[in-house]
Amino acid sequence: xxxxxxxxxxxxxxxxxxxxxxxxxxxxxxxxxxxxAVPEGGFVTLLGPSGCxxxxxxxxxxxxxxxxxxxxxxxxxxxxEARRRREIGFVFQDxxxxxxxxxxxxxxLPMQVGGGTxxxxxxxxxxxxxxxVGLAGWEKALPRELSGGMRQRVSIARALLGGPKIxxxxxxxxxxxxxxxxxxxxxxxxIWRETGTTILFVTHSIHEAAYLGQLVLMLAARPGRVxxxxxxxxxxxxxxxxxxxxxxxxxxxxxRAVLExx
Amino acid sequence: xDVMVPSVTLxxxxxxxxxxxxxxxxKRRLLPLAGAFSLLFLWWALVTVFDVKPFIAPAPQVVAATxxxxxxxxxxxxLPTAIEAVSGFVAGNLAAIAIATLFVHRKSVEMAFFxxxxxxxxxxxxxxxxxxxxxxxxxxxPKIAIAAVICLFPTLVNxxxxxxxxxxxxxxxxxxxxxxxxxxxxxxxxxxxVPYLFAALKIAASxxxxxxxxxxxxxxxxxxxxxxxxxxYNFDSALLYATVVxxxxxxxxxxxxxxxxxxxCGRWTQI
Numbered sequence: 001x002x003x004x005x006x007x008x009x010x011x012x013x014x015x016x017x018x019x020x021x022x023x024x025x026x027x028x029x030x031x032x033x034x035x036x037a038v039p040e041g042g043f044v045t046l047l048g049p050s051g052c053x054x055x056x057x058x059x060x061x062x063x064x065x066x067x068x069x070x071x072x073x074x075x076x077x078x079x080x081e082a083r084r085r086r087e088i089g090f091v092f093q094d095x096x097x098x099x100x101x102x103x104x105x106x107x108x109l110p111m112q113v114g115g116g117t118x119x120x121x122x123x124x125x126x127x128x129x130x131x132x133v134g135l136a137g138w139e140k141a142l143p144r145e146l147s148g149g150m151r152q153r154v155s156i157a158r159a160l161l162g163g164p165k166i167x168x169x170x171x172x173x174x175x176x177x178x179x180x181x182x183x184x185x186x187x188x189x190x191i192w193r194e195t196g197t198t199i200l201f202v203t204h205s206i207h208e209a210a211y212l213g214q215l216v217l218m219l220a221a222r223p224g225r226v227x228x229x230x231x232x233x234x235x236x237x238x239x240x241x242x243x244x245x246x247x248x249x250x251x252x253x254x255x256r257a258v259l260e261x262x
Numbered sequence: 263x264d265v266m267v268p269s270v271t272l273x274x275x276x277x278x279x280x281x282x283x284x285x286x287x288x289k290r291r292l293l294p295l296a297g298a299f300s301l302l303f304l305w306w307a308l309v310t311v312f313d314v315k316p317f318i319a320p321a322p323q324v325v326a327a328t329x330x331x332x333x334x335x336x337x338x339x340x341l342p343t344a345i346e347a348v349s350g351f352v353a354g355n356l357a358a359i360a361i362a363t364l365f366v367h368r369k370s371v372e373m374a375f376f377x378x379x380x381x382x383x384x385x386x387x388x389x390x391x392x393x394x395x396x397x398x399x400x401x402x403x404p405k406i407a408i409a410a411v412i413c414l415f416p417t418l419v420n421x422x423x424x425x426x427x428x429x430x431x432x433x434x435x436x437x438x439x440x441x442x443x444x445x446x447x448x449x450x451x452x453x454x455x456v457p458y459l460f461a462a463l464k465i466a467a468s469x470x471x472x473x474x475x476x477x478x479x480x481x482x483x484x485x486x487x488x489x490x491x492x493x494x495y496n497f498d499s500a501l502l503y504a505t506v507v508x509x510x511x512x513x514x515x516x517x518x519x520x521x522x523x524x525x526x527c528g529r530w531t532q533i
Binding site for chain 2: 064084096
């Protein structure tokens, strides 16, 4: 169903978005004239050199940063509206768990703030989500008892609570070792297929961008702007062994070539 | 069978290690006691050898005897001091937490008033005490106020730091969840300030006792501070020493109570 042709209705649409930060040394243009759309149910990876504004772009979609220019629509509404309706789940680079709460209490946080008691009625329950990310039986553990990979699984379960239509992920596996990262990449694809969530995923890894995304959005740095949109023509469903195939190697080489010109 | 040999060797080394651990544990308990007793002995020896007059410095056994004989006088004077210290501790810390909450949410208030708090804190207690006694009279109120003022500063400074010790990402998370300022305060800021709060409360516990005693020095008929002054004027050095022992024992117990509360309250602080 999500294979091949992408559905038309965009879940996220940016049109001419610019973000400027003011500082004592003058203004810095973090993003310049960004226009792109993420189709509903799509998986788009954001790739670019450091300082290209990938994280800023994600924060514009999540209504954490307001754009200086241009328009952002999330599921046809303003980002603030989508945020209030709990259409957006956000996964940060570090898991950002509250250390005094158990795993289960951390996953429940979205139900306890921001009118979440009503918003979280849809979708799977906290226990079910913990099982989905492979942490059944760890409900009572404290974050400090978990490995980095497990903490990030908890934060993914938390982001999925209430069944958001969009998942924004900011280099979620960037701090993990390669073995854990591979496993989590594979599991994330499983979750994506199972939940049908639209995912916008920031990474600085070429392999991750190519392996996960249906579309790679390449950004150039200083100022951050769209360099190229590269469709990923790999068969679905993806699996890790695919990274040895000629098609994947050629794609990775092409991504690297484009990245070097950014 | 010779497979057994290395395992026996291992067991022996485990035994030796455990014995060393046990001995280390006993050393940790016994050495402080040994230190205290050796100093008591030195005190006794100095008083005896140099034949120090009892009104200048009493021998330790005389102080111990006074502690037992006059325990009713000591306890009836400790009670008001304890009430003043604990009331001041509660009032001062509650005020500090309230002011810190205001400072964190209204930066302009912090900018306007924090320098004044620093200024007031820089005035020595012995200078603040007469001012408060003139304002509040001769009862318990000024002593409670002095204890409260002493507690206020460390807790205020630590609490502001604690309430702000929230990672930017945690704040972004709360924003994405559309949490209100109140929810952020209750679910995030208050919780992450707990370790900072207890660090301040442990300082405040001892400081509040000092505040109450200083307040009693300046004008009071009862309390540990008043008894210290009386005993000094009467050259009753044994009572003076016994009073000091009584006051500091209370201070240590107060401190230990706060530390116990911290242990019960903050399992996440011991990372």
